[in-house]
Amino acid sequence: MFRRAGPVESPTAEVAFRREIAPWTLLGLTLGLVEGATAAVLIKKTFADAGDPWMVNLAVAFVSGAPALSNVVSFVWANLAHGRSRIGLMVGLQAAFAILVGLLGVAPRALGGLAFAVVSILVARVVWTGLLTVRAAVWSANYPRSALGRYTGRIVIVSSLAVSAAAALAAWTLDKGAFDSRWLFGGAAAAGLLAAWLYRAARVRREFALLAEENAAVGRSEPFSVGMLFEILKKDPHFREYMFWMGVFGGGNLMLTSQLVVIFSEHLHLSASLQIALLSVVPLGLLPLFVPFWARMFDQGHVVEYRARQSWVLVAAVAAITLGAWLYSIPLLGFGSLLLAVAYAGANLGWNLGHNDFASVGRAQHYMGVHVTLTGVRGAIGPPAGILIYQWLESLRPGSGIYSLVLPLALVTAGAMGFSHMRRVMRGLG
Numbered sequence: 001m002f003r004r005a006g007p008v009e010s011p012t013a014e015v016a017f018r019r020e021i022a023p024w025t026l027l028g029l030t031l032g033l034v035e036g037a038t039a040a041v042l043i044k045k046t047f048a049d050a051g052d053p054w055m056v057n058l059a060v061a062f063v064s065g066a067p068a069l070s071n072v073v074s075f076v077w078a079n080l081a082h083g084r085s086r087i088g089l090m091v092g093l094q095a096a097f098a099i100l101v102g103l104l105g106v107a108p109r110a111l112g113g114l115a116f117a118v119v120s121i122l123v124a125r126v127v128w129t130g131l132l133t134v135r136a137a138v139w140s141a142n143y144p145r146s147a148l149g150r151y152t153g154r155i156v157i158v159s160s161l162a163v164s165a166a167a168a169l170a171a172w173t174l175d176k177g178a179f180d181s182r183w184l185f186g187g188a189a190a191a192g193l194l195a196a197w198l199y200r201a202a203r204v205r206r207e208f209a210l211l212a213e214e215n216a217a218v219g220r221s222e223p224f225s226v227g228m229l230f231e232i233l234k235k236d237p238h239f240r241e242y243m244f245w246m247g248v249f250g251g252g253n254l255m256l257t258s259q260l261v262v263i264f265s266e267h268l269h270l271s272a273s274l275q276i277a278l279l280s281v282v283p284l285g286l287l288p289l290f291v292p293f294w295a296r297m298f299d300q301g302h303v304v305e306y307r308a309r310q311s312w313v314l315v316a317a318v319a320a321i322t323l324g325a326w327l328y329s330i331p332l333l334g335f336g337s338l339l340l341a342v343a344y345a346g347a348n349l350g351w352n353l354g355h356n357d358f359a360s361v362g363r364a365q366h367y368m369g370v371h372v373t374l375t376g377v378r379g380a381i382g383p384p385a386g387i388l389i390y391q392w393l394e395s396l397r398p399g400s401g402i403y404s405l406v407l408p409l410a411l412v413t414a415g416a417m418g419f420s421h422m423r424r425v426m427r428g429l430g
Contacts (some may be wrong), residue, residue, distance in 0.1 A: 016142040019202045021158060023195040028092060028159040030101050030192035031128065032166020033185060034121050035404040037279035040064040040261040043121075044182065045174055045272045047114040048265075054391050055111075057119050058384060061258040065383035068254055070125035072376025075369045077130040086138050086204050091196050093131045098192025100124035105185030117231050141204050157288040164285035167276050175273035224369035232370050239367065241422060242304065243374055249311060249415020251378045251410040253347075255386035256318060259404055262390060263325055274330075279363050282337040283344050289344035290419040297346075303354035308423040310350060311416035315345035318412050322405040351375075 032038060040060045046054055062069075078113035103120050107113040137153050166188065173184050197341065233240045258281060264270040270278075298306050317339035324332030351371070359367035 002117040007327045013062050013142060013144060013151060016203065017154070020142075021155060023094070023199040023202070024155050025099070025162050026191045026198070027131075028162025029121075029158075029166045030098055030188045030195070032163040032280075033104070033188045034066070034101055034124050034128075034169060034365055035163055035167065035280060035284070036064045036067045037261065038170055038255050039066070039121055039169040040258060040277045041272050041279070042170060042174070042181070042263050043114070043117060044265050045119070046109060046121070050109060050114045051111045052077035053266075056114065057258075057262050057387050057391065059114055060261050061383035061387040062118055063121050064258040064261065065212075065254055065379040066122050066125040067128075067395060068250075068375050068382075070122070070129040070376065073126055074129050074133050074376070076371040078132040078224060078369070079306050080130075085203050086134055086386070087199070090131065090134055090138065090202070091199050093127055094135070094196035094199060095193060097127045097131065099108045100127060101192060102185055105182035105189075105337065108268025127430025138204055139203075149232055157291075160287055164281050167280035167284065171273035171276035171281065172173060174276075189334075224366055227368050228366060229373055230424045232366060236358060238422075238426075239355075239370075241418075242354075242358065243370065245307075245415050245418035245422065247374060247378055248411055249314075249384040250375065250410025250417060251290045252318070252415065253314060254379055254382035255320075256408040257413065258383040259386045259390055259408065260321065260325070263385065263405070264400050267399070268325065275422040282334070284296065285339035286338065286346045287348070290342050291349065294346035296350050298349055300354065302426065304419060304422045304426055306346075307350055307354070308416075310320060311342070311345040311412070311419050313339060313346065314413050315409075315416050317343050318405075318409045322409050325405060333380055376380040 039065045042061050044056065044060050047059070050056060073279055099126055100120050103218070104117055107117040107120070140150075161190065170181075170184060173181055233243065253307070257279060261275065264278075274403045294310065297309065300306075317336050320332055321335030322336075324334075324336055355367040355371045387405060390401040390404040393404055
């Protein structure tokens with residue numbers, strides 16, 4: 001009576017895809033200049049003489065952690081978008097994001113300009129979080145579940161390549177000085193504004209039904225809140241433990257980037273282009289190659305089983321980069337950067353989907369809210385803590401700050417061990 005859906009193309013999905021691919025590619029060019037590692041190198045290079053080194057380094061920490069930190073307001077965007085037309089909201093957010101990135105080009109090369117740049121990047125990342133939050137509903141409506149991964153995966157891969165290309169252009173500009181970096185931010189802003197203009201042609205399939213359902217749900221479904229976060233963590237001990245180890249593991253990962261930018265600049269004296277290549281271009285540019293491998297592994301079992309294996313790749317990457325920094329070995333740093341691409345491909349998959357293995361029917365969005373909010377918390381704590389420890393070691397003995405890399409290595413290792421422990425316990429429970 002029922003036929004299994006085959007790999008038949010959906011005409012409406014194809015139309016939706018063609019309307020979205022160009023805007024998201026252009027926005028990738030805009031995003032590339034405020035992506036964690038690239039933005040951190042730009043801040044360090046541009047404002048190196050704007051103030052005391054510790055102030056500049058702390059700014060680097062906040063900028064590198066901005067992508068994670070901005071997640072703390074994701075639930076605000078979700079509640080704001082509830083019952084509202086998505087395309088108009090998306091266009092407005094895209095334009096605002098582009099303008100905020102463009103403003104970085106007019107920041108004066110002084111202490112006030114440093115503060116202005118940091119605030120602009122933080123606000124831009126908050127707006128980008130809103131884009132990702134609203135985009136999820138658009139994609140769910142426009143693409144059939146049987147093809148959701150394929151359509152969205154193609155957009156994500158092209159967008160990631162655009163981000164990597166923008167990072168490479170930023171690296172070349174900083175290294176060669178062929179033109180003022182202000183033009184770089186202006187070009188990125190223009191790409192984002194063009195994306196917003198093109199996105200006006202996008203549509204949400206059966207949006208009237210989506211909005212009617214959301215408006216009817218008011219009063220029946222509780223919006224995500226901080227109170228709900230504590231309630232979920234209290235009632236679900238397995239998810240609570242998973243979030244604890246994610247905090248340890250993710251905190252170490254977020255701490256690493258800010259420390260590396262400072263160490264690469266002050267100890268290894270690497271060029272800005274090489275820094276961006278190691279921390280952004282290679283990890284982001286090669287990431288799409290490894291997604292299919294991790295996707296097959298993810299489908300084989302529970303996310304704890306997955307994390308117990310995937311997390312050790314990041315441990316290996318951090319260990320290689322740490323040794324490379326201590327030994328001043330560019331080949332070892334390059335190998336560590338390659339391992340970061342492998343690890344990040346798996347981490348992105350686990351981060352976006354892992355909560356579903358704990359959530360009951362109808363609560364997936366609430367569990368994701370917990371995960372996203374806690375990601376923001378560790379984004380606010382991890383990078384600044386790493387830089388403060390670096391500065392403390394430097395104050396004890398100049399040159400010893402490079403050994404602050406022990407902390408992120410210890411944290412990601414402890415997190416991987418925690419996931420492995422959870423796997424053993426869950427296997428024992430049957």
